[in-house]
Amino acid sequence: MDEQPRMMLSHTPGMAAHAGLPQHVHEGGTAPDGDARKQELGEILQQIMTITDQSLDEAQARKHGLNCHRMKPALFNVLCEIKEKTVLSIRGAQEEEPLDPQLMRLDNMLLAEGVSGPDKGGGSVAAAAAAAASGGVGADNSAEHSDYRAKLSQIRQIYHTELEKYEQACNEFTTHVMNLLREQSRTRPISPKEIERMVNIIHRKFSSIQMQLKQSTCEAVMILRSRFLDARRKRRNFNKQATEILNEYFYSHLSNPYPSEEAKEELAKKCSITVAQVSNWFGNKRIRYKKNIGKFQEEANMYAARTAVNAANASSHGSQANSPSTPNSAGSAASFNVSNSGDLFMSVHALNGDSFQGAQVGANVQSQVSVTANGGWQDAPTPSSVTSPTEGPGSVHSDTSN
């Protein structure tokens, strides 16, 4: 700031000749007249230079005097012009703002998280809908959600308050500077263009502060979000009944445990969980069953027997109560294979009309195990590889463990 006057003044001598202001000084003919004008000009400049040294009243008076001088507008224009050519052209090149991509990123994120968007709607509503859709067990879920929403709205409130404060401060400061510059532009060569430039600089400064605010807000949201996600990851076991239903379906469709979309929906409904959870459950069940069939045999027997009993009861109302013997069918997979359940499985699957054991009816249970273990369900259910040579029952736990 303080170098502008220097530059201005240092150009002053050339200016007179250059800018045509006092042209008549030379044309005017008589030297005394020209000398007088020169002197007058020098006086004016001297006054400008010393104006800051004056006391306020004195300066005010001189300012007034200067303002009223007939040469003032022309001189002012010249000063502005010179200044424009020298000072401003230097920094004129680096004016353009790069439109910071990071700022845009932050803005987008804040908008997406519903912090800077419309007041209370958008994401919250969608999230609420999702929460509501995620099963009847809404209590826990919605509690977490409302917690999240409360925290989010807290962040949003802080954000808006701060933003408003910044905005206000920026406006105040801008107005102040503008007034100051306008005021000074009466005595200093300050063009409107320069004022505008100054305002831009101020705005940029403030928006960089705002960016910091946005950044920290984003961080806060991210932290909150990750916490919420972690919370959401908190596992809650399904209730007993749901597990029963799922297991029942799984073991009664053991040959092809891939419930259709409709079946999943139905199961989801019955178990009060989401379809996605049903899918998760079946995904986990399939892989874990396949990985260690032995471990699941007992469970398989139990559900198979239950299904059989149910089917029997349904078909012949005779309440057979045929001593299911299932709960303790076999202590281990090995004993299971050779002991009782072969028949049980056959009968059960036969009752269910399941295609699985088509090729297995003739084979023993052991082969069934090996087929299932090797093949998996997806591609090759054909038990042509029933061979299972020399494979004792012990080979069942060919698990690679976890």
Next chain:
DNA sequence: TTACATGATTTTAG
């Protein structure tokens, strides 16, 4: 506290 069970998520393959 540990080991295992289990729902959910991420990675990988088709």
Next chain:
DNA sequence: CTAAAATCATGTAA
């Protein structure tokens, strides 16, 4: 996209 496989992170029984 779906499903398998791997992995995570918690719930729970011992």
